[in-house]
Amino acid sequence: MGLSKKEISILIEIIFSIVFVFIFLPYFYENQEINLILMDDLIGKIIEILIFTIIYFSIAYSVLEVVYKKKENKDERDDMINSKSYKLGYLLYEFSLFIFIGYVCSKFQNKELLNLTGNQELYNNFQLTDGGIVFFVLVLLAFISIIKSLYQFYLHRTV
Amino acid sequence: MILKNNLKEIRQKNRFTQEELGTDVGVSRQTIISIERYRYKPTLELAMKLAQKLNIKIEKLFYFEQE
Numbered sequence: 704m705g706l707s708k709k710e711i712s713i714l715i716e717i718i719f720s721i722v723f724v725f726i727f728l729p730y731f732y733e734n735q736e737i738n739l740i741l742m743d744d745l746i747g748k749i750i751e752i753l754i755f756t757i758i759y760f761s762i763a764y765s766v767l768e769v770v771y772k773k774k775e776n777k778d779e780r781d782d783m784i785n786s787k788s789y790k791l792g793y794l795l796y797e798f799s800l801f802i803f804i805g806y807v808c809s810k811f812q813n814k815e816l817l818n819l820t821g822n823q824e825l826y827n828n829f830q831l832t833d834g835g836i837v838f839f840v841l842v843l844l845a846f847i848s849i850i851k852s853l854y855q856f857y858l859h860r861t862v
Numbered sequence: 863m864i865l866k867n868n869l870k871e872i873r874q875k876n877r878f879t880q881e882e883l884g885t886d887v888g889v890s891r892q893t894i895i896s897i898e899r900y901r902y903k904p905t906l907e908l909a910m911k912l913a914q915k916l917n918i919k920i921e922k923l924f925y926f927e928q929e
Contacts, residue, residue, distance in 0.1 A: 779893070779905055779907075780893040780896060861901070862901050
């Protein structure tokens with residue numbers, strides 16, 4: 704299966720998203736119950752993510768440039784593929800945002816109901832922390848990014 | 863109706879490779895392959911450029927075929 708330079712660069716993005724999910728998301732998953740200010744070494748983790756991202760893309764694209772020396776310019780077919788895949792990403796993003804707003808509203812509603820019934824234990828279980836929101840948003844972004852890139856790759860192979 | 867084309871035959875008749883033709887009209891080899899396989903419908907601008915490069919009328923290069 705011969706892959707073009709553009710297809711390889713899409714695969715690089717997909718691999719980055721998957722690596723991000725497996726390496727960095729567990730940290731946010733473990734801390735989703737607490738607020739950001741209480742997270743253990745949050746700034747360190749953000750710096751770690753930034754450094755990893757810069758190093759990963761620098762190495763990946765440098766290797767790509769060495770292997771595929773010929774410069775590939777964007778043309779109208781690439782624009783068409785990009786517009787289709789980004790449209791799918793945007794629709795997924797809108798849909799996810801709608802789900803997220805519903806999730807937040809239901810959390811607050813449940814919290815109020817539990818508060819009224821006076822069940823303190825259940826009330827505490829329905830806390831919505833900013834750590835939880837950050838985790839949820841990161842999961843959505845990673846998921847949307849992977850789906851968008853996979854669709855982009857599929858279009859490059861089939862159109 | 864399906865939009866088809868004679869790009870492959872005319873390109874070969876004019877002794878152009880997919881790479882050369884693509885470079886001359888400003889698109890990638892993959893785009894030429896996609897057009898030849900009827901997977902991608904080019905814009906009017908690209909169709910005109912291809913016709914001009916291959917010295918052929920656009921309606922001879924692209925045509926409609928009944929399904």
